[in-house]
Amino acid sequence: MTGERAPMLEACGLSKRYGETVALSNVDLAFQPGSVHAILGENGCGKSTLVKLLSGIVAPSSGTIRMLGRPVTGSNPARIQQLGLATVFQEVLLAPERSVADNIVLGTGSAFGWRAGRSARHRIAAAALSRVTSLPIDLDAPAGSLSLAVGQLVVLARALVRRPKILVLDEVTAALDLGDRNAVFEMIEDHARAGGLVLFISHRMDEVMRLAHRVTVLRNGQLVDTLETASVSAERLLQLMAPATARELDHAL
Numbered sequence: 001m002t003g004e005r006a007p008m009l010e011a012c013g014l015s016k017r018y019g020e021t022v023a024l025s026n027v028d029l030a031f032q033p034g035s036v037h038a039i040l041g042e043n044g045c046g047k048s049t050l051v052k053l054l055s056g057i058v059a060p061s062s063g064t065i066r067m068l069g070r071p072v073t074g075s076n077p078a079r080i081q082q083l084g085l086a087t088v089f090q091e092v093l094l095a096p097e098r099s100v101a102d103n104i105v106l107g108t109g110s111a112f113g114w115r116a117g118r119s120a121r122h123r124i125a126a127a128a129l130s131r132v133t134s135l136p137i138d139l140d141a142p143a144g145s146l147s148l149a150v151g152q153l154v155v156l157a158r159a160l161v162r163r164p165k166i167l168v169l170d171e172v173t174a175a176l177d178l179g180d181r182n183a184v185f186e187m188i189e190d191h192a193r194a195g196g197l198v199l200f201i202s203h204r205m206d207e208v209m210r211l212a213h214r215v216t217v218l219r220n221g222q223l224v225d226t227l228e229t230a231s232v233s234a235e236r237l238l239q240l241m242a243p244a245t246a247r248e249l250d251h252a253l
């Protein structure tokens, strides 16, 4: 990652309430181009809420979001996607009757070949898949017949086919074996090297320490800190995520 540039994505005073529950409270964040930025926190700290807000899936109760220099607060997911942000969730959502190739190009419009012939669709799908796996995947197989891991790779390929500038990956490695996990890590590193932004949500500290340039810790819906990964230990991050648990662990050792 090079020095500070204009942020690719920015949240300012972002809050989300669900009735009495404050899922996210007054969060300020700036995500730099050419970087992998991890979001860490215990269950219920607000990670998914942040992802949903940035992706346009839910609207904030207050605060603003800017993407690539434009205000996008309240924009719907289709608009956010069109502007260059793709989100991949842990849940694998595919059209089960459609082929792998169709699922990858689905909804991309004529520019990427949805209206193109079968061989063009295959070429596009194969190129996207090759960025996340070296497994030979049958492009004609119905998506409903895929294992969870292969389904996750297909969903990742579907995000890449749109050539997003910003990739938001929410716990996408959970179902993957080591080989595919490494291929996905390479794709993430390539994306950042090419000047893109990857927002990486994972509860796996080893992945965060390996991949992320910066890490933001959330606790109880609040931003605790944003740190350079190179200058912070996993132990310190654990302490920031859950001070009580870290103290208990310390006593137990």
Ligand SMILES: Nc1ncnc2c1ncn2[C@@H]1O[C@H](COP(=O)(O)OP(=O)(O)OP(=O)(O)O)[C@@H](O)[C@H]1O
Pocket (backbone or CB within 6 Å): 018, 021, 022, 023, 024, 041, 042, 043, 044, 045, 046, 047, 048, 049, 050
């Ligand atoms: N639709 C909703 N309605 C009511 N409360 C919600 C809703 N979505 C999230 N919450 C609450 O907001 C808080 C933050 O939830 P969120 O899912 O963002 O956390 P998280 O860090 O992603 O957790 P996990 O790792 O378990 O997915 C939690 O207390 C959760 O119960």
